[in-house]
Amino acid sequence: MRSLGLLAGTGAVILRFLQTVGEVLVLLWQAVRESRAAPRNVDKILAQMAEIGNATLPIASLTAVFIGGVLALQSGFQLAKLGAEENLGGLVGLSMVKELGPVMTSLLMAGRVGSAMAAEIAAMSVYEEIDALRTLDIDPVRYLVMPRVLASLLALPVLTIYVDVLGWIGGALVGTVNPQINVSFRTFFDNLRQFMEVRDILDGLVKAMVFGVTVAIVCCYVGLQTRGGPREVGRSVTRAVVLSFICIFIFDYVITRLLI
Amino acid sequence: MQEGQGRGPTRGVAIRIVGLSKAFGDVEVLRDLTLEVQPGETFVIIGPSGCGKTVLLKQILGLLTPDAGRILIDGAPVAAPGQPKPYRIGMVFQSGALFSSLTVGENVGLWLKEHRVADDGVIERIVTEKLALVGLADKKHLFPSELSGGMRKRVAIARALATDPDLILYDEPTAELDPVMTDHIAEAIVDLKRRFRITSVVVTHDLNMGCYVADRMGMLHEGRLVEVGTPEQIRRSANPVVRAFITTQTKGMGGA
């Protein structure tokens, strides 16, 4: 009997999960369909992109330089032991471009912008602003979700490239400054160019776009689902960010596997 | 062609509600409610707090779906918001429900702008005109958070009017207003009816205001309209529920 209850409980959780996934996909589909209206909503999309840039750039810059630097520090010592330190540029460069750049950028974006999206839309749901939009025959998906999804789709690759480059610079700096590693700027970037193919950069940008859209749609979904009051708005923000993180990690694995 | 253009002048719609029931969990809010509102009529709904007035309005808007019963507008079932329909409904939410990230002017002009009803200059003019109607033309550039509760409600009225509605639903339009502004809003409601034959449903606690604007009024109690009639008939009603509500309302005010 107990195990039956457990089974039913697990079943219910799985069903709820599948339903959520389904609803998020429906919302995504609606946002894609509403993208027809994108040319008329350029101002909203640009405003959202500016928002993403403003909120993410400072912290992303800092993180990028340090991640690149630490990566160079860690791998530089190992490489130097093997006498292969001239490969530092390729190693740091590829790690940034294919993995750390897009993942880190989207995690930061989820924390800084996704949370704000979820909070704003959740508050709008709770304070009847979404109802008011609908009575004005303004589709919340077109008015709120679509601009955020498109802005994220466009902004994340650009941000990721910026983060990649800063990461390289951080790595190169550490390589130069550290006597035990001792890789000059020039060697670093020559090596980087030798290893890096356009394909690698594109792989990273595909990830960035997928993660960006995922974060935006998940946060908008959670926001729109919110009912209740201020406490529920707070809960929704946490929930949106956690869900975004989980999605980023899962999709990172899946995309990496597909692109290998 | 955008909605709102070439549809001819505003005209009131007829509302017919038959056997409407709505419950939230175990709480039965509306029970087999029946109501008819004629085109161009102003119908006032009075009733104690929590009796389901807002829930009724939200179902007329299509924001909530009835558990049972039908709501017909000009003979057709209410369409969900966003679906094309041959009439337009304006709603003044009890909370105002202004868009907090937009200025007062942008709130009032949002419908016009999003549906491209007119170009920016014309929108600007309409916005000023509607705000003037509620006495707030000089507050156009403020944000809702910078307004008082009553001012927010008036902006909400201006926003509903800017859509040129055929049916307008007011949820407590004067709850937070001073007597002078209440008169002003009541006057505006009557004026709209006279000029455009707009159909109005007004939910209010304010019996005086209700009697002033109403063609007919109804008392909502325990999920039903227990009494419907002209303001005069309601005032004279022998129904104990209505009597109780009315005498409480006018206590200390010299009686009705």
Ligand SMILES: Nc1ncnc2c1ncn2[C@@H]1O[C@H](COP(=O)(O)OP(=O)(O)OP(=O)(O)O)[C@@H](O)[C@H]1O
């Ligand atoms: N979304 C909801 N979920 C659960 N119960 C609800 C919901 N909306 C309304 N109710 C319940 O329905 C009843 C009627 O609510 P409603 O808001 O219509 O009252 P009202 O007549 O507008 O009152 P007031 O004059 O105070 O605004 C209340 O008991 C309320 O608790």
Ligand SMILES: [Mg+2]
């Ligand atoms: Mg109410």
